[in-house]
Amino acid sequence: MADPEPFTEEARFGGSANPRLAKTTELWDENDESYLVEWWKANFFIRKPILFGTWDGVFTSCMLNIFGLVVFLRAGWMVGNAGLLLSCLIIVFTLFVGLCTVIASNGLIARCTENSRGGIYGILTYVFGGKVGATVGIMYVLGQTICIALYVTGFAEAVVLKFDPNPTNHWLLRGIGIVTVLLLTVVALFGVKYLVRLQLVLLGILLLAVLDFVIGCSIANGTSGMTGFNSTSFQGNLYPGFGEKQSFFTVLGVFFPTCTGLMAGVNMQGDLKNPHNNISTGSLASLAFSGVLYYVFVIFLACTVQKELLLSDYMIASEISWISWMFLIGLYIASLSSILGSLYGAPRVFQCIALDNIIPIIGIFGKGRGANNEPVIATITVSLVSLCFVLVGHLNILAPITAMPFLLTYAAVNYAYFSLAMTEERSIKPESILDQYNTENTPIIKESEPLNSSESYPLLDAYLGKEERRVYWHECLQSKWLTFVGAFLSGLMMFLIHWLFAILTIGLATIIYFYTRTTSPGTKPGASNFVLSKWLYRVVRSLIHPLPAEEKIVIATETPEMSYKTMQLTDENTDYQEREKVHQSVVSEQIET
Secondary structure, three states: OOOOOOOOHHHHHOOOOOHHHOOOOHHHOOOOHHHOOOHHHHHHOOOOOOOEOHHHHHHHHHHHHHOOHHHHHHHHHHHHHHHHHHHHHHHHHHHHHHHHHHHHHHHHHHHOOOOOOOOHHHHHHHHHEHHHHHHHHHHHHHHHHHHHHHHHHHHHHHHHHHHOOOOOOHHHHHHHHHHHHHHHHHHHOOOHHHHHHHHHHHHHHHHHHHHHHHHHHHOOOOOOOEOOOOHHHHHHOOOOOOOOOOOHHHHHHHHHHHHOOOOHHHHOHHHEOOHHHHHHHHHHHHHHHHHHHHHHHHHHHHHHEOHHHHHHOOOHHHHHOOOHHHHHHHHHHHHHHHHHHHHHHHHHHHHHHHHOOOOHHHHHHHOOEOOOOEOHHHHHHHHHHHHHHHOOOOHHHHHHHHHHHHHHHHHHHHHHHHHHHHHHHOOOOOOHHHHOOOOOOOOEEEOOOOOOOOOOOHHHHHHOOOOOOOOOHHHHHOOHHHHHHHHHHHHHHHHHHOHHHHHHHHHHHHHHHHHHHHHOOOOOEOOOOOOHHHHHHHHHHHHHOOOOOOOOEEEOOOOOOOOOOOOOOOOOOHHHOOOOOOOOOOOOOOOOO
């Protein structure tokens, strides 16, 4: 068989100006009979670049990461400790932080169209520069790595508790976790095509498990503490009854990792047909759908199971289900899919940071394989590090540790959007015709333009030389003040959940940042020049001493009607009477209009 033509970017993307919006060509078409090879090469050695959409890529990945094992194993425990009312409040806090982060990331992706690599790292580098981007990117990778250990521990716990409700050998749980990590690492190395196709099937099984749970709660017969829908159970579970060493924030720390899969769509940015619309629609849809399922679980458990059983039995959701083995399959699927999602996202972010050489010591992890440049070395490294956290062996301990890097990342993403939005409002490009007269950099505003633009911020696109882009429905949700609140709440929750873990996380991020400043002092700065401290100073000062109105040059759209009058500005002088009057003006009457 003749050798195929050399691979080029034009061949891959069909000559499209925007590669992510283009489709693969016949060269990479799986149905193209002119490119036949042995089946074992096609499936295991030849990697073909593929692009995904909203539902087959983003929605499934986010759903399988958001609605995961923590809900299956800890929803009843949360209701038993916090009660139904506070459990609903915990879900509200979790979803609100997630919503703010999704809105912020969507707005940043819309403005960061030239950098499709690295997910979170790419958009933060665009806003703040490489040093901050690499720092937060490393912390995000660390969070994903610990998240693998969290879900592996939960999976092993579910397996052990099924056969032994009161296990005494905790090393058995750790051993199952280690084997699971190694096996799923091999699965993840087969490539994104097989991973995403498998997730479509996993999502269907997961939804069947939820349906099985709902039916089981509806037909519960009232034995062994499972009362069925009963007003007594509802009233007993309505208010909190925290156990020893438990509080509202410790329970929040255990439940919050359900929200750690929100960035799964952002991590797929380079593998999507239309990243801005796919990520926005898929992430918001998965967040809304998962929120509904959260409330279904806590409300149904509060109405059908007594508090004592909720506190003592982590497997209560499985026991109350109609077909227990079907629910268990869904639980195991939720665990494994979340692990696979983290094994897909974290190594790719790590690889992009290594490729940019901002942190030279990790340069070796930038090497990839195949048309999709799969990060083999980074994947193996992430798996090995996660094994260290698997040795902790308890889900309730790992959950708040997992939450810390994610809350730090979410705070950075929310603040990045707020910072870029504030930069946009102050970055108005002067008109070139008046640029030479505007020596004091006074903003020049056309009379027909409002001083404050809408949340779409068209002035930044003009300032940065962007072309006009399509406006999608979800952009109406973008608000800089909402993301500012999200950034503040994310940082506050870190200390409320566990202040010591919060300090250690921020300290590690600080060390990484100063290391990048030492190794890469000339890194390109970001698009944002907003300084929070100066802005807060101006706000406080304006409250105490109102500032004068900002001086602006206003360009009128039409010349107003005016009256003119010619006057002689110099007087006659007798010393120069003999000279010819070349430059002479006379007083004229005012012109009537």
